[in-house]
Structure formats: C-alpha cells, structure tokens
Amino acid sequence: MHIDALTLTDFRNFKEAKLSPGAGVNLFIGANGSGKTSLLESIYCLGSGRSFRPGTHRQVIRHEQASFTIFARGHDENEAKHTLGFQRDREGWVKIRVDGEQVNRFGQMAKLVPVQLMTPETVELVLGGPKLRRQFLDWGVFHVEHRFGETITGFNHLLKQRNSLLKQRKQTSEVAYWDAKFCQYGEQVASARLSYWQGFEPVLQKRLKHFLPDYEFSIRLKQGWDSEMTLQDAMIKNKAAEERYGHAIVGPHKAELKMLANGEDVKSILSRGQLKLFVAAIRVVQGEYLFAKTGVQCIYLVDDITAELDADSQQKFCEALVATKAQLFVSAINKGELPELITNADTKMFHVEHGTVKEL
Ligand SMILES: Nc1ncnc2c1ncn2[C@@H]1O[C@H](COP(=O)(O)OP(=O)(O)OP(=O)(O)O)[C@@H](O)[C@H]1O
Numbered sequence: 391m392h393i394d395a396l397t398l399t400d401f402r403n404f405k406e407a408k409l410s411p412g413a414g415v416n417l418f419i420g421a422n423g424s425g426k427t428s429l430l431e432s433i434y435c436l437g438s439g440r441s442f443r444p445g446t447h448r449q450v451i452r453h454e455q456a457s458f459t460i461f462a463r464g465h466d467e468n469e470a471k472h473t474l475g476f477q478r479d480r481e482g483w484v485k486i487r488v489d490g491e492q493v494n495r496f497g498q499m500a501k502l503v504p505v506q507l508m509t510p511e512t513v514e515l516v517l518g519g520p521k522l523r524r525q526f527l528d529w530g531v532f533h534v535e536h537r538f539g540e541t542i543t544g545f546n547h548l549l550k551q552r553n554s555l556l557k558q559r560k561q562t563s564e565v566a567y568w569d570a571k572f573c574q575y576g577e578q579v580a581s582a583r584l585s586y587w588q589g590f591e592p593v594l595q596k597r598l599k600h601f602l603p604d605y606e607f608s609i610r611l612k613q614g615w616d617s618e619m620t621l622q623d624a625m626i627k628n629k630a631a632e633e634r635y636g637h638a639i640v641g642p643h644k645a646e647l648k649m650l651a652n653g654e655d656v657k658s659i660l661s662r663g664q665l666k667l668f669v670a671a672i673r674v675v676q677g678e679y680l681f682a683k684t685g686v687q688c689i690y691l692v693d694d695i696t697a698e699l700d701a702d703s704q705q706k707f708c709e710a711l712v713a714t715k716a717q718l719f720v721s722a723i724n725k726g727e728l729p730e731l732i733t734n735a736d737t738k739m740f741h742v743e744h745g746t747v748k749e750l
Pocket residue numbers: 401402403404420421422423424425426427428429448449450451452453723
C-alpha cells in the first residue's frame with residue numbers, strides 16, 4: 391500500500407508527528423539525532439511488527455511514556471483505502487488494527503506493507519549468519535504467496551517440538567509422528583523457496599550485470615539437505631547423528647544461499663561499497679519481483695543513501711529505485727550530497743529537527 395498519512399505518538403524522540411507523504415520520493419533531511427531514522431523505523435514497524443535496530447521494544451517507546459502508537463492511512467494498487475494502527479506498551483502488549491478491526495497476527499498488517507529496507511547495516515545480509523538470508527527468502531515467498539506464512543510458522547513449531555524430543559532421546563511412537571510432520575512441512579517450505587528462487591534469481595542476475603559489470607555472479611540456494619534426496623531419506627541417513635547431537639541437522643532450517651563473485655565468496659572479493667551495491671541490487675529486485683508477480687508495490691526505506699557509495703554507484707542505485715515507481719522514503723543529512731534524481735521537483739521534502747517533522 392502507499393502511505394498517504396502517517397502519525398506517530400511517543401515513538402523514539404517524537405512526542406507527536408504527522409506527515410502526508412507523496413506517492414514517489416519522500417526525503418527526510420536533518421542533522422544527526424534529529425529523528426530521520428526513527429521515521430523510517432516507524433514504517434518498517436508497520437511492515438514487520440518490529441524495529442530494525444538493535445535493542446528491546448521498550449527502547450522504541452519515548453522515554454518515560456507507556457506505549458508508542460503508529461497510525462497510517464493509505465491505499466493499495468486497486469485504490470482501496472486502508473488504515474493501520476500499531477501500538478506497543480512497555481510490557482510488550484501489542485494492539486494491531488487493520489481497517490478498523492483488531493487483528494491478532496502481525497502477518498495481517500505486514501502483508502499490506504511490504505517494505506524493503508536499506509541502511510548501512512543491510513550488508514549484514516551477506517556478512518551475517520544464514521538465518522538472515524533465510525529470512526530474506528521467506529519474506530519474498532510470503533509476500534508472493536501469503537499461505538506460506540502458515541507453512542513456515544508450522545514448520546518452525548514442528549522443529550521446536552522435534553528438537554525437544556531429540557534432546558530427550560526418546561524412542562516412542564510420538565517421535566515417528568513428529569518426524570513425519572516435520573518431513574511434510576519441511577518439503578513444503580523447501581519447495582516454496584525453490585520455486586521463488588527460480589523466478590527471482592535470473593532477474594537478480596540482470597540487475598547485478600548492470601550494477602557490478604566486472605563480476606560474474608553465481609548465487610545458489612542450498613535447501614538444507616542433499617538435493618538428490620528426499621528429506622525423509624536425508625533424515626534416515628542422519629538419524630544416528632541427530633540422536634547424538636540432540637537436534638535436527640537436516641531440513642529447511644539449514645538452508646543457505648551460496649553467493650560467489652568470479653568463483654569466490656562475495657564476502658572476500660567485494661569491497662565494502664561493492665557489497666552495499668550488491669545488497670542494494672537484491673533489495674531493489676525483491677521489490678520489482680514482487681510487483682511483477684502480484685502487482686503489489688513495496689515501500690522502499692533508504693537510510694543514509696550516500697554512505698559508502700561513490701557517485702556512479704549512487705546514480706545506478708537511485709535510478710533503479712526511482713524506476714520502480716514505488717513509494718520511497720530516503721534520509722540524508724544534506725540535500726546537496728544527493729543525486730539530482732532524488733532531489734528534483736517531484737520529491738516531497740521534509741525537514742526533521744529534534745523530534746519534529748515539517749514539510750518543506
Ligand atoms: N525512546 C526514546 N525516547 C526519546 N528519544 C529517543 C529514544 N530513542 C532514541 N531517541 C533519540 O532520538 C534521536 C533520533 O535518533 P535517529 O537515529 O532517528 O536520528 P537520525 O536523524 O537518523 O540521526 P543520524 O543522522 O545520526 O543517523 C536520537 O537523538 C536519540 O537519542
């Protein structure tokens with residue numbers, strides 16, 4: 391959905407903030423500590439139910455206040471109007487309202503607000519652990535096929551149950567039951583990921599050729615067990631090891647994306663700026679791919695857009711972002727440091743200062 395109005399109450403350093411974003415580029419300009427990232431964070435919270443910054447949910451609530459509230463009004467691709475309300479208090483209680491109705495799952499809010507986030511930390515997608523890459527994949531699968539939300543939640547529940555049985559080292563009929571369920575859900579998760587990846591990867595390759603033409607990329611999805619085997623066979627083969635370790639060692643919870651540039655691990659061959667561009671390509675394409683498959687546009691949130699990118703890379707990245715025709719929220723300290731594409735007459739500009747935001 392496009393956000394037409396956003397209201398924050400007691401969110402980070404904002405006592406109350408109201409803004410009416412435009413359909414294209416929205417630019418937040420302000421000094422360090424003014425609240426630019428917090429504005430992006432509030433939109434991210436609507437799309438995921440949590441912050442992208444480290445720390446607890448309590449730290450998001452304005453100091454000495456009991457709860458924060460984010461309210462958004464917007465419209466989807468079919469011009470249907472929507473309202474979203476998200477409140478969280480210090481004890482962790484959450485209230486979510488979608489179109490005036492209280493709902494009890496984040497997914498019901500998240501599916502209306504698919505967000506793609508780019509901050510200086512998003513290179514963690516490559517540098518961090520495999521869980522981040524699985525989350526990235528699952529985000530894509532969920533937004534293309536909402537039923538996947540139940541499949542992955544179900545699988546994670548089964549993984550916990552089965553691990554707890556493996557830890558107890560019991561040999562009961564209960565074990566056989568959980569093994570069978572684990573196989574069934576595990577195969578479903580892997581097959582949904584694979585089908586997403588098979589559509590997504592060729593589009594990503596095109597974008598990478600444009601962004602980083604000096605490299606030949608190979609990005610392969612490893613499903614979490616020998617691809618020549620069924621999950622059931624892999625579990626039988628690894629039965630003794632799983633019993634010894636006391637947890638599941640094969641399954642989609644072990645899936646990984648192997649990313650190579652000119653035959654070497656991207657982590658060791660790409661520079662920091664090139665890694666950022668690499669991840670930017672992934673993020674842009676994830677939004678483009680979603681749009682191509684479902685007609686649903688992402689909201690792109692870009693914090694500190696110029697950090698670590700040279701002028702040519704900034705230009706490529708900004709061109710790609712603007713070409714998506716999606717709603718963009720971009721933060722920067724100075725307008726002057728940005729490519730013209732982001733600061734032209736169509737951009738809606740906001741000045742952020744000490745927890746206040748004013749449209750310019
Ligand atoms: N819970 C909170 N209550 C009140 N103020 C907070 C809270 N959490 C953070 N802050 C303050 O909010 C301010 C806004 O931080 P934010 O990261 O959004 O700024 P920014 O404009 O993105 O800065 P930079 O350009 O340095 O990245 C900071 O000064 C921070 O200390």
